[in-house]
Amino acid sequence: MKSAVRMSGVVKRFPGVVANDGVEVDIRAGEVHALLGENGAGKSTLSNILTGLYRPDEGIVEINGEPVHFSSPRDALDAGVGMVHQHFRLVETFTVAENVVLGEPGSPFVIDQSRVAQQVAELSDRYGLAVDPSARIWQLSVGEQQRVEILKVLYRGAKVLILDEPTAVLTPNEADVLFTTLRGMVAEGRTVIFISHKLDEVMKVSDRVTVLRGGRTVGTVETARTDTRELASLMVGRSVDFARVTRTNPVDRSTEVLTLDGVSARDDRGREALHDVSLTVARGEILGIAGVAGNGQRELAEAISGMRSLTTGRIHVAGEQVQSGRARSAIAKGIAHIPEDRLHTGLASSHSVEDNLALKNYRSRDLSRFRLLRRKLIRSQADELVRNYDVKTPATTTPVRLLSGGNVQKVLLAREFSSLPKVLIAASPTRGLDVGAIETVRTRLVEAAEQGVSILLISEDLDEIMSLADRIVVMYEGRIVDDVDAGSADRQRLGLTMGGGTLSGAKS
Amino acid sequence: MRSPVRFERRLEQPKWLNWAIPVLSLVAALVLGAIVLLATGKNPIEVYDRIFERGFAGTRALSGSIKTATPLAFTGLCAAVAFRMGLINIGGEGQFYMGAVGATWAGLAFGNDLPTGVLVIVMSLSGMLWGGFYAAIVGVLRAKFNTNEIITSLMMNYIAAIFLNYLIYNSTSYWRDPKSRNFPAGKPIPKRADWNVYEIFGTRIPLSFLIAVMAAVGVWVLYKRTRFGFEVGVIADSPKAARYAGIRTSSTIIIVLALSGALAGLGGAADVGNFRGLLDSKGLQMSGYGYTGIVVAALARFNPISTIVVAVLIGGLTNAGFALQGPDFPSGLVGTLQGLILFTAVAGEVLVRYRIRRNRRTVAVAA
Numbered sequence: 036m037k038s039a040v041r042m043s044g045v046v047k048r049f050p051g052v053v054a055n056d057g058v059e060v061d062i063r064a065g066e067v068h069a070l071l072g073e074n075g076a077g078k079s080t081l082s083n084i085l086t087g088l089y090r091p092d093e094g095i096v097e098i099n100g101e102p103v104h105f106s107s108p109r110d111a112l113d114a115g116v117g118m119v120h121q122h123f124r125l126v127e128t129f130t131v132a133e134n135v136v137l138g139e140p141g142s143p144f145v146i147d148q149s150r151v152a153q154q155v156a157e158l159s160d161r162y163g164l165a166v167d168p169s170a171r172i173w174q175l176s177v178g179e180q181q182r183v184e185i186l187k188v189l190y191r192g193a194k195v196l197i198l199d200e201p202t203a204v205l206t207p208n209e210a211d212v213l214f215t216t217l218r219g220m221v222a223e224g225r226t227v228i229f230i231s232h233k234l235d236e237v238m239k240v241s242d243r244v245t246v247l248r249g250g251r252t253v254g255t256v257e258t259a260r261t262d263t264r265e266l267a268s269l270m271v272g273r274s275v276d277f278a279r280v281t282r283t284n285p286v287d288r289s290t291e292v293l294t295l296d297g298v299s300a301r302d303d304r305g306r307e308a309l310h311d312v313s314l315t316v317a318r319g320e321i322l323g324i325a326g327v328a329g330n331g332q333r334e335l336a337e338a339i340s341g342m343r344s345l346t347t348g349r350i351h352v353a354g355e356q357v358q359s360g361r362a363r364s365a366i367a368k369g370i371a372h373i374p375e376d377r378l379h380t381g382l383a384s385s386h387s388v389e390d391n392l393a394l395k396n397y398r399s400r401d402l403s404r405f406r407l408l409r410r411k412l413i414r415s416q417a418d419e420l421v422r423n424y425d426v427k428t429p430a431t432t433t434p435v436r437l438l439s440g441g442n443v444q445k446v447l448l449a450r451e452f453s454s455l456p457k458v459l460i461a462a463s464p465t466r467g468l469d470v471g472a473i474e475t476v477r478t479r480l481v482e483a484a485e486q487g488v489s490i491l492l493i494s495e496d497l498d499e500i501m502s503l504a505d506r507i508v509v510m511y512e513g514r515i516v517d518d519v520d521a522g523s524a525d526r527q528r529l530g531l532t533m534g535g536g537t538l539s540g541a542k543s
Numbered sequence: 544m545r546s547p548v549r550f551e552r553r554l555e556q557p558k559w560l561n562w563a564i565p566v567l568s569l570v571a572a573l574v575l576g577a578i579v580l581l582a583t584g585k586n587p588i589e590v591y592d593r594i595f596e597r598g599f600a601g602t603r604a605l606s607g608s609i610k611t612a613t614p615l616a617f618t619g620l621c622a623a624v625a626f627r628m629g630l631i632n633i634g635g636e637g638q639f640y641m642g643a644v645g646a647t648w649a650g651l652a653f654g655n656d657l658p659t660g661v662l663v664i665v666m667s668l669s670g671m672l673w674g675g676f677y678a679a680i681v682g683v684l685r686a687k688f689n690t691n692e693i694i695t696s697l698m699m700n701y702i703a704a705i706f707l708n709y710l711i712y713n714s715t716s717y718w719r720d721p722k723s724r725n726f727p728a729g730k731p732i733p734k735r736a737d738w739n740v741y742e743i744f745g746t747r748i749p750l751s752f753l754i755a756v757m758a759a760v761g762v763w764v765l766y767k768r769t770r771f772g773f774e775v776g777v778i779a780d781s782p783k784a785a786r787y788a789g790i791r792t793s794s795t796i797i798i799v800l801a802l803s804g805a806l807a808g809l810g811g812a813a814d815v816g817n818f819r820g821l822l823d824s825k826g827l828q829m830s831g832y833g834y835t836g837i838v839v840a841a842l843a844r845f846n847p848i849s850t851i852v853v854a855v856l857i858g859g860l861t862n863a864g865f866a867l868q869g870p871d872f873p874s875g876l877v878g879t880l881q882g883l884i885l886f887t888a889v890a891g892e893v894l895v896r897y898r899i900r901r902n903r904r905t906v907a908v909a910a
Contacts, residue, residue: 380783380786382784383777384780390777394784
C-alpha cells in the first residue's frame with residue numbers, strides 16, 4: 036500500500052534533551068495510525084515536525100513519496116497535512132463558520148457568511164460532525180468545539196489529519212462519536228494520525244500502531260494482531276530498573292497517618308476529576324501514585340494540601356480532619372507539599388530565596404511579631420537552610436527564578452522538609468533535574484520516610500515509583516484502579532492499568 | 544525585514560537603573576522639547592529657565608507646586624497601593640469625590656462643635672470611609688465574581704460624578720448651599736473646620752501634604768515590613784503560590800482596594816478641608832486628580848515615597864505651564880512639553896525591564 040507519510044531517521048534536539056532520536060514512521064494512505072507513547076516519548080515533537088512547527092535536525096519527511104521541507108504550518112497545510120490541537124485555537128466570540136474560514140488564504144475581506152455556512156454544513160453532514168455553523172464558539176460544548184477544529188482542517192482540504200490526544204477533553208460518549216467520524220474520514224481516503232497514550236482507545240480506533248519510547252520508535256504493529264498487554268509493555272519498556280532502595284526499618288502499617296475517605300473534587304474546568312478516592316498512608320510509608328498525567332493526580336495533590344475544595348469525602352491527618360479547600364488548615368495539620376509546578380505554585384519566583392523559605396512559616400511567632408516581619412530572623416533561617424540543603428545561590432536575597440532547576444527544587448525541599456511534616460506530597464519531584472539533583476531528592480525522600488513521614492509520591496516515572504515506593508496505586512480517570520505492593524509489582528500490569536486496560540483477561 | 548535592534552528581558556534589574564532611567568528620561572524629554580521649541584521659534588534655554596523659576600525656584604513657586612501636588616499625592620498613593628498587588632484601580636477619581644462628600648458631611652455636621660484638631664481627624668476618617676467603601680465594592684466584585692477591576696472602577700467614576708451633580712445641582716441636599724438658588728454651589732464648611740497651612744522657611748505647606756507624606760511612609764512600612772505586605776507581594780508575584788501558602792487572596796484583594804480607595808478618599812477630605820472649603824462638584828470633575836494620580840504613580844514606579852516626589856514635580860510643571868501660557872506661548876505648546884516628559888518617562892520604564900540588543904544579522908548586512 037502507498038505511504039501517505041513517511042518519516043525516517045528523524046532527530047530533533049532541544050537544549051539538553053533529544054526529543055526525537057531517529058524516529059521511523061510509515062503511515063499508509065487511508066488508515067488510522069496511532070502514535071502511542073508515554074508523556075515525553077516524543078509524540079508531540081514528531082507531530083510538530085510533521086505540521087511544520089519544528090524543523091528536524093536530521094532525517095527525512097516524505098508526503099506521498101515526495102520529500103518535503105516545511106518551514107511553517109502553512110507549508111504543511113498546502114501539502115495536505117492538518118493538525119487538530121489538544122488545546123483548541125478558536126475565537127470564542129466568533130461563529131463556527133467564521134472560525135472555519137479564519138486565516139484561510141485568499142479569503143475575501145468581507146466574508147460571504149451564507150456561502151461559508153453552507154459549505155461548513157455540507158462538510159459536517161458528510162462526516163457526521165454535527166455542529167451549527169452560525170453558533171458562537173462559547174456556546175458550544177467541548178466536544179462540539181473539537182468538531183469545529185476538525186472542520187477547520189477539513190475545510191482547508193487536509194488529506195492527512197493529526198489529532199493530538201483528542202479524547203483528553205471528551206466524555207466517553209463524545210469519544211465514541213469521534214471514533215465514528217474518524218472511521219468515516221479514512222473510508223473516504225483520508226489518513227488519520229491519532230496520538231494517544233490510552234491503550235483501549237488505540238485498540239478501538241486504529242488500524243496500525245507505532246509505539247514511541249524515549250524519542251525512539253519501538254515498533255509498529257497491526258492493531259488486529261496485538262492486544263493491550265503487548266502495547267503496554269512496548270510503551271513502558273523494560274528499561275534498567277533502579278535498584279530498590281533498601282529501608283532499614285520496616286514500615287509500621289498499623290498507624291495510619293493520612294486517610295482519604297471517598298474524596299471527590301472537580302478540576303479547573305468544573306468537571307469531576309477525582310471520583311470517590313479512598314486511600315491510607317501509614318507512618319513512614321511511601322505510597323507511589325502511578326498514572327499518566329492528567330488522570331487526577333494534580334487534583335489529588337491539591338485536594339490533600341487544601342488548595343482545592345472537595346465535593347465529597349473527608350481527609351484526616353493523624354485523626355484530625357483537614358478543612359476542605361483550606362491550605363492554611365492543611366499546613367497547620369502537618370501536610371507538606373512539593374508541587375509539580377515548582378516555580379509558580381511552590382514558589383513565588385520573583386521573590387528572594389529567603390522570602391520563599393519563609394513562605395509557609397512567616398505567620399509563625401518565630402518570624403513575625405505584632406504582624407511585623409522579623410527580617411533578621413527570616414534571613415538567619417534562610418542562611419541555615421541554604422547551608423543544610425546545599426542550595427547554590429549567590430545570596431539569600433537572590434530571586435529564586437534565577438537559580439538552576441536543581442537549586443530551585445532544593446529551596447522547595449528545604450522549606451517543606453524543615454517544617455517537620457507528618458505527611459509529604461511530592462509531585463514529580465525529580466522531573467527535569469539532573470542526575471545529581473535526582474539523587475539528592477530521592478535520598479531526602481527516603482530519609483524523611485525513615486524518620487516517620489508519610490509520603491505520597493506522585494510520578495509518571497514508573498522506574499522512580501518502583502524504586503522508592505513501598506506500595507503503589509494506579510490512577511486512571513480520577514479513580515484508583517489498582518493497588519499493589521511495590522516489592523511484587525509487575526511493570527506490565529502497571530502499564531496496562533495506567534492505560535485504562537482492565538485486569539481481567541490480562542492477569543499474569 | 545528585521546529591526547536593527549531587539550528588546551531582551553533583563554534577568555536582573557540593577558539598582559542603579561532606578562535612578563538612572565528617570566534622570567535620563569528627563570534629559571531626553573528636555574532635548575526633545577528643545578527641538579519642538581526651536582521649531583516654533585522659541586529659545587529653549589529661556590523657556591526651561593522660566594519653567595524652573597515658576598515651578599520650583601523660590602518659596603512662592605514651591606508653595607504653589609506643593610499645593611497642586613497634594614491631591615495628586617493622594618491619588619498617586621491610591622493607584623500605587625493597588626498596583627503593588629497587580630490591581631489596576633482606575634477609580635481614584637470617584638473615590639476622591641466620595642471622600643470629599645464624606646468629609647464635607649463631617650465638616651458641616653460637627654464644624655461648629657469640635658476643635659479644629661479633632662475635626663481634621665473626623666473629616667479624614669469620614670473621607671477615608673467613604674472612599675474606602677466605594678472602592679471596596681470594586682474589591683468585592685473582583686474577589687467574588689472575578690470581574691475586571693479596571694472596568695468596574697472606571698465605571699464607578701461616572702456614578703460618583705453623577706452623584707456629585709445630584710447633591711449639588713439636582714437636589715436640595717445637605718451638601719448644597721441653600722442660599723445658592725440660581726447658581727447651585729456647595730455649602731461652605733465652618734471656618735473652624737479649615738485645616739492648617741504651615742509656613743516653613745517661607746514655604747507654605749498645607750497640613751494635608753504632611754498627611755500625604757505620612758501616609759506614604761505608612762504604605763511603605765505596610766508593604767515592606769508587615770505580614771500583610773508580604774502576602775500582597777506573594778499574591779502579586781503568583782496567585783497560585785499564594786493559594787498554596789494558605790494566603791487568603793479574596794479578602795486581601797478587598798482590603799487592598801479598600802485601602803487604595805481610602806487614600807483617595809483622604810485626598811478628597813484634604814480637598815475640602817485644606818483647599819476648597821466646600822463640596823465643589825464642578826471643580827472636582829474638572830481637576831481629574833484621579834487620572835493624573837495614575838500617571839504620578841506610574842512615573843514613581845509605584846513606590847509610595849517616590850510618588851510624593853513625582854507629585855511635587857508634576858505639580859510644579861502644571862503650575863509652570865499655567866504661568867507660561869500667554870499670547871506668545873500657546874497652551875498647546877505647554878501640553879506638548881508636559882506630554883513629552885510623560886512620554887519619555889513611560890518609555891524609560893521599558894528600559895528598566897528590558898535592555899536593547901543589536902540584531903547581529905542586520906549588523907553583518909550593514910557592514
